[in-house]
Amino acid sequence: MEKLTLMFFKKECMGCHACEVACKQEHELGIGPRLVRVVENAPDFFPIHCHHCANAPCKVSCPVEAISRNERGIVLIDKGLCIGCKACLEACPFGAMQYDNATETAVKCDLCIERLNHNEAPACSNACPTRCIFWGVAAKLNEKLEKPVLSG
Numbered sequence: 477m478e479k480l481t482l483m484f485f486k487k488e489c490m491g492c493h494a495c496e497v498a499c500k501q502e503h504e505l506g507i508g509p510r511l512v513r514v515v516e517n518a519p520d521f522f523p524i525h526c527h528h529c530a531n532a533p534c535k536v537s538c539p540v541e542a543i544s545r546n547e548r549g550i551v552l553i554d555k556g557l558c559i560g561c562k563a564c565l566e567a568c569p570f571g572a573m574q575y576d577n578a579t580e581t582a583v584k585c586d587l588c589i590e591r592l593n594h595n596e597a598p599a600c601s602n603a604c605p606t607r608c609i610f611w612g613v614a615a616k617l618n619e620k621l622e623k624p625v626l627s628g
């Protein structure tokens with residue numbers, strides 16, 4: 477099965493944070509963790525998000541094997557197994573892994589797997605007014621956005 481991921485066309489991001497809000501609502505997250513976030517480095521904006529890495533450092537670092545990559549390439553955390561050690565936060569090269577004080581577990585982008593199962597786009601992609609958030613098969617997105625392959 478082809479592997480899915482999420483990518484941003486950064487040049488089109490205007491820093492409105494609509495993606496962050498939509499993600500928070502979708503995952504019912506309170507203050508603290510942001511599974512996608514946009515940082516400003518004037519005059520540009522840089523979205524920080526999970527790349528669903530092929531050899532995910534977060535997965536490798538977890539001492540209790542709470543992180544897995546499913547058959548669609550989506551890197552997921554089993555909160556029931558997570559002991560909150562934060563090794564995955566240290567391991568993620570993109571700063572995408574987050575910690576949720578409410579549950580005392582790590583938390584990350586799941587590519588809105590429930591929405592995908594209903595043939596709906598991830599919440600961030602759906603909310604973006606400039607349509608600069610893409611999801612789909614990694615190889616095809618890389619080709620489309622002319623970006624280096626970070627996941628596959």
Ligand code: SF4
Nearest residue numbers: 526527529532534568
């Ligand atoms: S959380 Fe970080 S290390 Fe893990 S898959 Fe996402 S980008 Fe890769």
Ligand code: SF4
Nearest residue numbers: 538558559561562564
């Ligand atoms: S915080 Fe949880 S998911 Fe992350 S490495 Fe520790 S046990 Fe694994």
